[in-house]
Amino acid sequence: KWKTCFRINNSGNNYRVKKLLIFPTKLGSSNNSEMYSLQLRTFPPPTQRKKFYQNVSISQSEGGVFEINLDHRKLKTPQGKLFTVPSEALAIAVATEWDSQRETIKFYTMHLTTLCNTVLDNPTDRTKDKLITAALKFLETDTVCYRSEDPPGLMELQKNEWDPILDWIEKRYNVVIGSSFSIMGPSIPQESKDTFQQHLASYNNWALTGLEFVITQLKSIVLSLALIDRHLTVEKAVLLSRLEEAYQIQHWGNVEWAHEYDLQELQARTAAGTLFVHLCSESSTVKHKLLQD
Numbered sequence: 001k002w003k004t005c006f007r008i009n010n011s012g013n014n015y016r017v018k019k020l021l022i023f024p025t026k027l028g029s030s031n032n033s034e035m036y037s038l039q040l041r042t043f044p045p046p047t048q049r050k051k052f053y054q055n056v057s058i059s060q061s062e063g064g065v066f067e068i069n070l071d072h073r074k075l076k077t078p079q080g081k082l083f084t085v086p087s088e089a090l091a092i093a094v095a096t097e098w099d100s101q102r103e104t105i106k107f108y109t110m111h112l113t114t115l116c117n118t119v120l121d122n123p124t125d126r127t128k129d130k131l132i133t134a135a136l137k138f139l140e141t142d143t144v145c146y147r148s149e150d151p152p153g154l155m156e157l158q159k160n161e162w163d164p165i166l167d168w169i170e171k172r173y174n175v176v177i178g179s180s181f182s183i184m185g186p187s188i189p190q191e192s193k194d195t196f197q198q199h200l201a202s203y204n205n206w207a208l209t210g211l212e213f214v215i216t217q218l219k220s221i222v223l224s225l226a227l228i229d230r231h232l233t234v235e236k237a238v239l240l241s242r243l244e245e246a247y248q249i250q251h252w253g254n255v256e257w258a259h260e261y262d263l264q265e266l267q268a269r270t271a272a273g274t275l276f277v278h279l280c281s282e283s284s285t286v287k288h289k290l291l292q293d
Contacts, residue, residue: 048106056099058091066091070098079121086206090279111272119209128208132200135212135221139196143220143241145179145186154247161240168231169222173199196221203281210276217270227274234271
């Protein structure tokens, strides 16, 4: 969870952001030839630069959108567009990413900023239909649908951990997914695919960008929707997405710093994407869950 505090300036529209819990994680490649990260479907700026501002604030502009101010400069996207977001909560979260930087600006820790830049600049010209298509591709290869017969211990672990999630999502969305030991995966009925397509279409472009980002991290629509619906925590969703690796580590050990670093990276990206969805979403599913909480 992230917490912020702010004060109202004389104008009544500017808010001074103080603090947000951010987990540092490396993002993308610093190679200039790689303009966009295919895995994250975002385009990270240079990994870091010297900090050039002291104060961060937000302000509401015409049209009801919110801007980020670095001292007296308005934040802009990598393509030079004015950086604007649709909600005050998202503006505060993004501003806090900038406020949390110290002597250098570490762009690879600023996942919310990167997601906003992706929506605003849309460097790969992705329409809503393209975002939905990209997300639905993971249904055919969903992590929790592919099972291992060997070793028996892993098969049992997958059954115990993944089957309850599959049962939940099939009841929650009235779909049939199933699992398979075959490399071809389960045969998912077209009606189930249509149900997921309609559900994804209920999100606006901002929230859908965040959701597709989460799906890409977990390689699973099932785990991602369970996470967005607050049926799973970030930590549990990430653990379930790495179940085979966790089994191997339990039996063969791990490279302590490497595996732990990868785990924290994945948790940070997944948490940021999930927060982004909730801050941007107009999905009735998310609204319903929020009202229940």
